[in-house]
Amino acid sequence: MTTETLFSIPKKAGQAMVRIEFEGETLHVPDGISVAAALLSSSRGALRTSIVKGTPRAPYCMMGVCFECLVEIDGIPARQGCMTLVRDGMIIRRQSGAPSLEGLASGGKNGE
Amino acid sequence: MISKQLTVVGGGLVGAAIAYGAASRGLSVRVLDQGDTAFRASRGNFGLVWLSSKGGGMPEYARWTRDAVGQWGGFHQELLDRTGVDSGLIQKGGFWLGFSQEEVQKRANLLAKIDREAGGIPFRMMEASEIRQYLPDIGPKVVGGSWGAQDGMANPLFLLRALHSGLKKAGADIISGIDVAAIEHDAAKGRFTARSRDGQGWTSDRIVIAAGLGVGELASQVGIHAPTVTTRGQVLITERLKPFMDYPTNKARQTAEGSVQIGSTTEDVGLDDGTTVEKIEWLARRAVDTFPALANARLVRAWGALRPLTPDGYPIYQESGTCPGAFAVVCHSGVTLAAIHANVIGPWMGGLTDAPPDVAPFNGKRFLDKNARFVGDH
Numbered sequence: 492m493t494t495e496t497l498f499s500i501p502k503k504a505g506q507a508m509v510r511i512e513f514e515g516e517t518l519h520v521p522d523g524i525s526v527a528a529a530l531l532s533s534s535r536g537a538l539r540t541s542i543v544k545g546t547p548r549a550p551y552c553m554m555g556v557c558f559e560c561l562v563e564i565d566g567i568p569a570r571q572g573c574m575t576l577v578r579d580g581m582i583i584r585r586q587s588g589a590p591s592l593e594g595l596a597s598g599g600k601n602g603e
Numbered sequence: 604m605i606s607k608q609l610t611v612v613g614g615g616l617v618g619a620a621i622a623y624g625a626a627s628r629g630l631s632v633r634v635l636d637q638g639d640t641a642f643r644a645s646r647g648n649f650g651l652v653w654l655s656s657k658g659g660g661m662p663e664y665a666r667w668t669r670d671a672v673g674q675w676g677g678f679h680q681e682l683l684d685r686t687g688v689d690s691g692l693i694q695k696g697g698f699w700l701g702f703s704q705e706e707v708q709k710r711a712n713l714l715a716k717i718d719r720e721a722g723g724i725p726f727r728m729m730e731a732s733e734i735r736q737y738l739p740d741i742g743p744k745v746v747g748g749s750w751g752a753q754d755g756m757a758n759p760l761f762l763l764r765a766l767h768s769g770l771k772k773a774g775a776d777i778i779s780g781i782d783v784a785a786i787e788h789d790a791a792k793g794r795f796t797a798r799s800r801d802g803q804g805w806t807s808d809r810i811v812i813a814a815g816l817g818v819g820e821l822a823s824q825v826g827i828h829a830p831t832v833t834t835r836g837q838v839l840i841t842e843r844l845k846p847f848m849d850y851p852t853n854k855a856r857q858t859a860e861g862s863v864q865i866g867s868t869t870e871d872v873g874l875d876d877g878t879t880v881e882k883i884e885w886l887a888r889r890a891v892d893t894f895p896a897l898a899n900a901r902l903v904r905a906w907g908a909l910r911p912l913t914p915d916g917y918p919i920y921q922e923s924g925t926c927p928g929a930f931a932v933v934c935h936s937g938v939t940l941a942a943i944h945a946n947v948i949g950p951w952m953g954g955l956t957d958a959p960p961d962v963a964p965f966n967g968k969r970f971l972d973k974n975a976r977f978v979g980d981h
Contacts, residue, residue, distance in 0.1 A: 542843045542861055558842075558903075569842055569901070589861045591845040592740060595899035 498531040500524060509579040520577055527553060527560040527572035530583070538562050538572060539586035561586040568594045608807040609953045610635065610797055612783045612821065616645045616759065616937030617944060618813035619766035624949020626773035627685075632953070633805060634770060635797055637814070638780040642876060644815050647836045647908020648759040648938050649866045650858075651851060652694055655726060655751035657939075659713050660980045663964040664917045665721035668936070670961075671943035672753050678942035679757070685772055688765035691859055694755030697851040698734060700741065700748040700893055707747040714749055726751050740847055742895040748852075756851040758858065759938050766941075778805075783817075786810060786824045788926045795825070795929060811952045813932040815911045816874075818919075826925035828967040830914055831933050833873060837882045837907045838866035839890070841900040854893045863897065865890040876907045910935055914977040919967040920948060922958065931967065 500521050507522040513535060520529040527550040530538060537547030539561045550560035553573045560572035562583050568590035572583075607630070611622040614636025626632040654672045658665025672694070679692040701707040707728065714726040727750045734741060734748050770777055785798040795810040812821045812829075822829040843861030851857075855865045868882045883905045891898045911933055913919055918934040930952045934940060950956045969975070 589843045589845045592847045592894075592896040592900070595844075595896060 498528070500528065500532045509577050509581075511577050511579075511581045511583060513583045514585060522577065522579075524577060525553070525573050526562060526564065526570075526575045526577055526581070526583060529577050530562075530572065537585070540588055542589045545588060607631070607809060607954055608633065609809045609811065610795065610805055610807040611811045611813055612786075612797055613637075613811075613813035613815060613817070614767070614777060614779070615641070615643060615813070615815055616648065616763055616766070616941060617815070617932055617934050618811070619763060619770060620937070620941045620944035621811055621813055621932065621949040621952060622775060623766045623769045623773070624945035624947075625953030625955070626770055626775040626949075627945070628950055628953070628955055630953045630955070632770070632773070632775040633807065634775060634777045635781040635783055635799075635805060636777060636779045637782055637817075640780075640782075642816055642874075642909045644908060644910040644935075645759050645763045645937060646906070647838065647867075647876075647910055649836070649838060650691075650756050650759050650856065650864065650938060651697070651853075652692065652755040652757050652939050653697065653751075653936075654724060654753045654939070655697070655699060655749060656710070656713055656717065657936075658721060658917075658980075659717055660915070661917050661964070662717070662720040663961065665717050665724060667943065667961060667965075668939060669721065669724055669753070671940045672755075674942035674946055675755070675757075678945060682762075682765040682769055686765050686768035688761060688768050689758075690762040690765045691758030692755060693757075693851075693859065694753070695850070696750060696752045697754030697756070697853075698729075698738060698748050698750055699853045700734070700745045702744050702746060702892065704746055707749075710749050724751075724753075737850055738848060738852070740894050740896055742892060744892045754851065756856050756858075757938055757941075762938060762941060766945075783814065783821065786812065786821050786929065788825060788929065790926070793928060795926070809928045809930070809952065809954055811930045811932065816909060818911065818931055818933050822931035822967075825923045825929035825931075827921055827923050827929070827931040828971055829919050829921070829931045829933050830967070830970050831911045832871070832914060833909045834912045834935075835870040835872050835876060835907050835909055836867040837870070837878050837886065837905060838864060839883060839886050839902050839905045840864050841897065842903050844900060847896075848894070852893065855890050855897070862903075863890070863894075863900065865897075874909065876909050878905050878907045913967075914970055916977075916980040918965050920962045920965045921967050922952075928954075933967075 657668040787796040841863040848857035923929040
């Protein structure tokens with residue numbers, strides 16, 4: 492089984508990079524790409540577990556339809572990674588199952 | 604041996620339940636379904652199995668609904684056993700929530716009147732503090748509410764699938780994509796032919812017109828007065844959330860899968876099944892007033908659907924006086940009444956039983972009284 496990522500972001504000269512944190516680990520990724528693209532190209536595997544059976548899931552449609560790329564971003568659970576652009580200092584965690592109402596209430600106060 | 608054949612025009616929740624009731628008792632049944640071009644009221648059903656407050660203006664309807672919800676548990680099990688499809692029934696009680704003391708008092712009066720007139724429909728009024736023991740996340744705007752022990756919810760789409768699966772297992776013929784335009788009656792032979800717009804015909808001894816918004820026109824061809832009006836309901840659905848709402852309410856319910864369904868509007872807009880920003884906003888605001896933490900939940904869909912209604916909101920179940928063997932059904936509550944449609948209406952319209960005495964008040968003739976005024980209720 493390959494452990495190399497199947498996805499890569501074409502290198503461009505002078506490409507601005509940003510620093511994001513995923514599960515406590517710092518990643519350097521190109522500015523202007525989506526969270527899902529950044530994590531796919533960084534070979535981070537499953538980003539969430541499904542709600543009913545808890546099986547691992549990864550980004551799929553990359554266009555906001557399938558909801559397979561849900562991650563917690565800056566404390567706000569279940570955000571669509573493919574619809575959110577990376578930002579310097581962003582803190583991302585895997586989404587485990589469904590978010591709780593309390594989680595939404597506390598995370599949501601940070602705005603965005 | 605039963606040799607007669609029944610045709611049911613309409614394969615939605617109402618037609619499919621009636622057809623299932625007849626087919627599962629051994630009748631030869633054919634269902635003509637318009638298919639996915641139909642307005643499909645089943646898609647707009649909020650999914651409540653609901654007794655509380657039904658029949659405020661018609662005790663016979665309150666009793667009919669009471670009997671129907673009493674049969675739901677057994678019906679759910681029967682469908683599950685026969686088809687393996689779980690209709691999603693959770694029937695452990697439900698809440699109506701009020702935002703003002705005046706509203707709560709009106710509710711108490713209505714429920715007391717219904718229980719007094721119909722019998723066997725107990726309820727309990729609760730202060731907000733007591734409701735919070737069952738629904739801890741309600742907000743300060745909820746001042747009180749009512750509790751109905753027999754209320755609950757099901758999944759309308761899984762119910763429809765269970766009924767269709769049950770029909771197939773019982774040997775019924777489900778023919779899709781059929782737009783029935785006319786019902787022809789051969790009085791000499793006592794037979795009916797359902798004629799599609801493209802000229803195909805299906806002949807049987809008995810026919811049930813359960814075609815939702817299309818009932819009025821077809822029923823008139825067999826001498827049944829069955830006026831229908833449309834009502835649009837818009838509903839919203841959130842992302843899936845961890846379970847927090849143990850009981851359904853009249854304003855929102857959490858499905859078994861975790862989504863919160865928020866509904867619903869009742870609008871008179873003709874044949875427009877779209878959505879409007881104004882109504883979506885109203886629904887969302889009301890849901891947040893009820894459960895404030897929902898303010899941070901994401902909505903994933905909003906949609907509108909049309910449902911058929913009679914002018915007074917109560918159903919029509921009727922056999923034709925001039926064309927015996929032809930029946931019409933107009934009904935808004937295809938989920939709540941599914942079990943009784945299968946257990947009582949199906950066998951009657953299929954010719955296995957006499958007309959049940961408790962359906963007599965649901966004759967469409969009540970709408971012929973020119974002096975009567977109707978207030979929509981259901």
